[in-house]
Amino acid sequence: MKFLVVGGAGYIGSHMVKQLLSAGHDLVVADNFSTGYRSALRGGTLVELDIADEQALDALFAGHHFDAVFHFASFIQVGESVAEPAKYYQNNFAATLTLLQAMVRAGVKNFIFSSTAAVYGDPMYVPIDEEHPKAAINPYGRSKWMVEQMLEDFDRAYGLKSVCLRYFNAAGADPEGQLGERHEPETHLLPLILQAASGRRATITVYGRDYDTPDGTCIRDYVHVVDLVAAHALAVDYLLAGGASTAFNLGNGQGFS
Template identity: 65%
Template sequence: MSKSHVLEVGGAGYIGSHMSKMLVQSGYEVLVLDNLSTGFRDAVRYGQLIEGDFADQVFLEQLFSTQHIDAVLHFAALSQVGESVREPARYYRNNVANTQNLLDAMLRHDVRRFLFSSTAALFGEPEYTPIDEQHPQRPINPYGRSKRMVEEMLADYDQAYGLRSVSLRYFNAAGADPEGELGERHDPESHLIPLVLQAASGRRESIAIYGNDYPTPDGTCVRDYIHVWDLCSAHLLALEHLLVDGESAAYNLGNGKGFSVQEVIDTARKVTGQSIPVVLQGRRSGDPAILVADSQKARQELGWLPRFGDLETIIDHAWAWERKKGYLW
């Protein structure tokens, strides 16, 4: 029996490019839609790239009219918290209005399975950790609010139109393809592990620690880092759930344990054998001391079993990518 045809919106980015590889290796037919504003053409090594923008309703109509699509995976959100505070209109337009364009095109062509890349940012300041799906949602920036709006929209579209969806709320995606073919690339880079490894490889002079006086064991912030390949495996299970007419759902995705900024740097020093200079700076506003996910629901309902949970493996895979692909930058 042939596998389903899926459309990956934003599939030329970090997580999307890894997802394409896993989907193709699992037998799916994959179309990658990306405007390449933050993604990279050469990251689309699996599936067929269609260059276009999901803001363009005429383009979406043509796409859905000419392609057989069984399900849509949405990775095309803007995701920089600070930028969302400076430019909220851009975030609501792309993350909310354009997503509605996509959903409406799906409905017109009777495509009713949707996988949404959501975020832990919709919870806001944690009232308790680890954070489960019942944690209150009080996002503190336009980025988090835009994601919460889409989740609310999805609930309404399910009830009114029967569009089934799974929202996957990421904590900190990290690492790289275990085979070294793909990895993390952002311009500018804002994620801790690649920044630390850029300092290790000499592409950056040092790494900043923003505050060392938090109520944590070593005073630095604690975050939950989930390997990108494990993140993708959860998407694959969620897609399979939808394709057998499973109900709509939302899941928190993380390691279930946290690592401090200092632990990340110390582990990177061990993996790379480099000294990695550090510059201590003041706290950043809005940085909670601890953010850790409770992912039991995904484990129980989807049968998700992360393979790469230890920090050393995550950093080792990311370091292999940094060394192999450094010339791309």
């Protein structure tokens, strides 16, 4: 199969590219390198573009026939989304609309969306299932939920099929040591812990000590990045086999404080 991976030079995207290449697929990777790294790319054909650029997208789709598109090109920092909501609605929602419109014009019918469990907001019950009410509490979560609702409309109107994958905390690195987390600034807990343990960071801050948990700190669901990209690969197999548009939660099923 031939796939387009947007945001393929980022943390999860680069692991996705490696997994798809190892499965023998033909890939084009699109990234604007606002947060990704060229050195993270393990192969495929690189096209440097922003998915907000309609003309660049049309040229890309005119030159390639894609069986599906994987979308990882989102901003992900919750705190930043509160301080700069326009940045998140522009990139995460408006630019995704531009991408979907280009797909419709090109007749590409399958879309795998890296969403977030932040669409649920504060949980009303746990474990959270896919039917849990959607009540995002920050612009990041709302921008992703807006895309999910847009995808439902694009399915009804244009026959564009999609799978939305919702998860909280991606963690870990490529077992072969070629890839891993690399955010600037780094905000994810596990790399911060490792930086402190290795002397590259003086301290880390743990937020909250009064949770109703055994040690008082927040319990989070961490999913290994290799498991996440495996789920994305299964999602595209599902769509290519004729599956209907849907959304799945991805979780480890066991929380860690």
